[in-house]
Amino acid sequence: MESLKGLLSNMLARHQITKQVTNARIIEEANAAIAALLPAGRGGDATAVSVREGTVAVSCRNAGAAAFLHAREEPILVSIKKALPGAQVDRVRTKIVSGIL
Numbered sequence: 671m672e673s674l675k676g677l678l679s680n681m682l683a684r685h686q687i688t689k690q691v692t693n694a695r696i697i698e699e700a701n702a703a704i705a706a707l708l709p710a711g712r713g714g715d716a717t718a719v720s721v722r723e724g725t726v727a728v729s730c731r732n733a734g735a736a737a738f739l740h741a742r743e744e745p746i747l748v749s750i751k752k753a754l755p756g757a758q759v760d761r762v763r764t765k766i767v768s769g770i771l
Contacts (some may be wrong), residue, residue, distance in 0.1 A: 693721040696757050697749055704750035707742050708735065710741050716764070725761045726750070736764040 700718035708715060715735035720727045726746070730736040739746070743762045750759050 692754070692757065695754055696726065696759055699753045700728070700746060700748045700762070704739060705729065706749075707739070707745060721759065724758050725760055725763050726764060728730045728764045729767045730764050730765070733766055736766050737763050738769045 674757060697718045697720070704716050704718060712735065716728050716730045716739055717764060718726050718728050726735075728739060730739065738753045739762065746762050750757055
């Protein structure tokens with residue numbers, strides 16, 4: 671009998687959705703790390719929105735949040751790699767957006 675982890679891996683491969691699921695988990699972990707880093711009450715100022723070619727894109731509501739997270743890129747990457755050791759992530763890129771995230 672296969673383990674549950676083995677069954678899940680096989681199902682993801684069979685349906686060819688491994689990359690999409692991994693990207694969703696990277697975004698989820700990045701958002702958790704961002705929320706932990708931002709000061710109290712400022713958690714909504716930034717949100718990880720996508721992963722492409724090893725870069726996590728983070729939308730920020732203001733320049734302060736973008737600069738704050740840019741300076742703390744390494745702890746975000748460490749958090750992602752700790753939760754997902756096989757994740758191919760090497761950069762966090764911030765972008766200031768107007769409007770609601």
